Amino acid sequence: xxxxxxxxxxxxxxxxxxxxxxxxxxxxxxxxxxxxxxxxxxxxxxxxxxxxxxxxxxxxxxxxxxxxxxxxxxxxxxxxxxxxxxxxxxxxxxxxxxxxxxxxxxxxxxxxxxxxxxxxxxxxxxxxxxxxxxxxxxxxxxxxxxxxxxxxxxxxxxxxxxxxxxxxxxxxxxxxxxxxxxxxxxxxxxxxxxxxxxxxxxxxxxxxxxxxxxxxxxxxxxxxxxxxxxxxxxxxxxxxxxxxxxxxxxxxxxxxxxxxxxxxxxxxxxxxxxxxxxxxxxxxxxxxxxxxxxxxxxxxxxxxxxxxxxxxxxxxxxxxxxxxxxxxxxxxxxxxxxxxxxxxxxxxxxxxxxxxxxxxxxxxxxxxxxxxxxxxxxxxxxxxxxxxxxxxxxxxxxxxxxxxxxxxxxxxxxxxxxxxxxxxxxxxxxxxxxxxxxxxxxxxxxxxxxxxxxxxxxxxxxxxxxxxxxxxxxxxxxxxxxxxxxxxxxxxxxxxxxxxxxxxxxxxxxxxxxxxxxxxxxxxxxxxxxxxxxxxxxxxxxxxxxxxxxxxxxxxxxxxxxxxxxxxxxxxxxxxxxxxxxxxxxxxxxxxxxxxxxxxxxxxxxxxxxxxxxxxxxxxxxxxxxxxxxxxxxxxxxxxxxxxxxxxxxxxxxxxxxxxxxxxxxxxxxxxxxxxxxxxxx
Numbered sequence: 001x002x003x004x005x006x007x008x009x010x011x012x013x014x015x016x017x018x019x020x021x022x023x024x025x026x027x028x029x030x031x032x033x034x035x036x037x038x039x040x041x042x043x044x045x046x047x048x049x050x051x052x053x054x055x056x057x058x059x060x061x062x063x064x065x066x067x068x069x070x071x072x073x074x075x076x077x078x079x080x081x082x083x084x085x086x087x088x089x090x091x092x093x094x095x096x097x098x099x100x101x102x103x104x105x106x107x108x109x110x111x112x113x114x115x116x117x118x119x120x121x122x123x124x125x126x127x128x129x130x131x132x133x134x135x136x137x138x139x140x141x142x143x144x145x146x147x148x149x150x151x152x153x154x155x156x157x158x159x160x161x162x163x164x165x166x167x168x169x170x171x172x173x174x175x176x177x178x179x180x181x182x183x184x185x186x187x188x189x190x191x192x193x194x195x196x197x198x199x200x201x202x203x204x205x206x207x208x209x210x211x212x213x214x215x216x217x218x219x220x221x222x223x224x225x226x227x228x229x230x231x232x233x234x235x236x237x238x239x240x241x242x243x244x245x246x247x248x249x250x251x252x253x254x255x256x257x258x259x260x261x262x263x264x265x266x267x268x269x270x271x272x273x274x275x276x277x278x279x280x281x282x283x284x285x286x287x288x289x290x291x292x293x294x295x296x297x298x299x300x301x302x303x304x305x306x307x308x309x310x311x312x313x314x315x316x317x318x319x320x321x322x323x324x325x326x327x328x329x330x331x332x333x334x335x336x337x338x339x340x341x342x343x344x345x346x347x348x349x350x351x352x353x354x355x356x357x358x359x360x361x362x363x364x365x366x367x368x369x370x371x372x373x374x375x376x377x378x379x380x381x382x383x384x385x386x387x388x389x390x391x392x393x394x395x396x397x398x399x400x401x402x403x404x405x406x407x408x409x410x411x412x413x414x415x416x417x418x419x420x421x422x423x424x425x426x427x428x429x430x431x432x433x434x435x436x437x438x439x440x441x442x443x444x445x446x447x448x449x450x451x452x453x454x455x456x457x458x459x460x461x462x463x464x465x466x467x468x469x470x471x472x473x474x475x476x477x478x479x480x481x482x483x484x485x486x487x488x489x490x491x492x493x494x495x496x497x498x499x500x501x502x503x504x505x506x507x508x509x510x511x512x513x514x515x516x517x518x519x520x521x522x523x524x525x526x527x528x529x530x531x532x533x534x535x536x537x538x539x540x541x542x543x544x545x546x547x548x549x550x551x552x553x554x555x556x557x558x559x560x561x562x563x564x565x566x567x568x569x570x571x572x573x574x575x576x577x578x579x580x581x582x583x584x585x586x587x588x589x590x591x592x593x594x595x596x597x598x599x600x601x602x603x604x605x606x607x608x609x610x611x612x613x614x615x616x617x618x619x620x621x622x623x624x625x626x627x628x629x630x631x632x633x634x635x636x637x638x639x640x641x642x643x644x645x646x647x648x649x650x651x652x653x654x655x656x657x658x659x660x661x662x663x664x665x666x667x668x669x670x671x672x673x674x675x676x677x678x679x680x681x682x
Contacts, residue, residue, distance in 0.1 A: 094671035101664045102135045104566040109657035115181020117657045122187050124503050126197040131664045133204040140212040191266035192253035196281035198246040202239040203288045209236045240294045259384040261351040275367025280398040283348040287405030290341035337528040342409050362425035366390040389606035396426045397508030400515035411530035413443035429480035441543045486573035491614040495651025500613040502570045506662030509669040516544035548673040555670035568663030569649025
């Protein structure tokens, strides 16, 4: 009986989604019917003509195609070497690239009728959903327009604004289908970090819904004016409910007994592992729940455990459906700004900061084991004293959004300072030499001084410093998280990244973009959240502006890996001269790869590091294993050699939805940074 009820609900849900999509299409068609471009009824839309053709591609995407690169990216941003990307045309071009990347991801990898990215695994699918919602937020605030009421013939909707709204509704409908297609039953039984990705994903969806509604569908007390609430708002409670359920499930991973606190990675492993990513996710999810959770009156997505089989309590279930308080037997968080979430985030970051999980370069390593745990059925030392020195890009990213949220929830600027320090450590670890980067930013000093404060501002590159376009032997100069300024996962050059590793760089750029959004200058909720003074807001904006050149470089390099179908590769730093190289074209390029494989790994893999996330057996090669049949030093499979072309980004798993998601994230970062970039002191 229960099975048939669930099946019936599922069918009704899918039917609703399909009808919603059809209705949206018809509504927009009717609104624009009979309205030629240029028609004006006198209604002020707020749309500026300089943003025309915002989604019109201005150039085709080709295999290995790269945008012209300047000699200095910092000079490029200042208007030299062919123009400033802060111009309307350059910013618009970045938006077009974002739309193209998103379109490719959804066209090639998303199955609408299944409601999922069929080749993704559960947690990477949650990341793809996050990227979609974030991209929709960028599209939403790309144009300042106000939607007219339904079928109001006296109000105008500009053609370009309508295009944006159509695209937003199309992809948001896909987000809804993913809500029903997500395998939430399976994720409930997976690792704690898997659950927390789900939390962050649906909180991102809520932020998009609220932001799009408030900007383009302002509420009015006079319904006769034609204003109406955006249909997407009705899904916010469902998104909030799923976020709450998975947050509560994941919170069980916090443990005070071992290591004095911290989140354990997985409840199903024999040995505890307190790693960076699970704890960073817990921090970001906790503060996200404090700031963005919209409340939940639904006790559970399932029947309660106490329901009698003979009397399932249909009155109780009906009251839950209506959101009545009496339907719940226990307290359910019903509002944003629950101090429990804020406290969890504060405690989580305090533990992480004091845990000793950073290496000498100021980067977070993967995590801690406990010495002798399980020996004689004991907890061993009970301390986090065996550190895995492996460094991943996403371990430096997720925390950034958490630190920004902690600042907004507490008003303590040291959270912003810690985040800026981490970002600068990451940029240095990519071998960035185009500009000098100071080690820290001080908001506390800035508040007591009329000048902005960062120790040693960015400057022009020193004479003789290598430019990003030189891809010679210096490409192998590993700096900790890449070379030549290009963010790189250690598995990228070898073509051995798993689905996990292919997802990491996109995660970093997503959270970097979140952190570097302008700080609010008024409280979202007075008494619950804080806002930035003019000095703090200006210093944050200026400091993030200093990263723009580095962000643009990485986006340009990522776009250079696209194939003829617009699909991104995973190794953004792949030498462009190798792309399209035929099997018989060897020589110095082959020698370069032999050097990269045979010597590079032994030099860059940290001591006491274990790469749990990829394929460690394929990373460590020596002269003996190089001679094995059907194994090439470049990581190319035997069939890759016979395909005619040798594209380094076709090795291993090749181009996937995860690599495409990384492309969406870094291109979105480029657009947001260019849009917010301001070279003037404020």
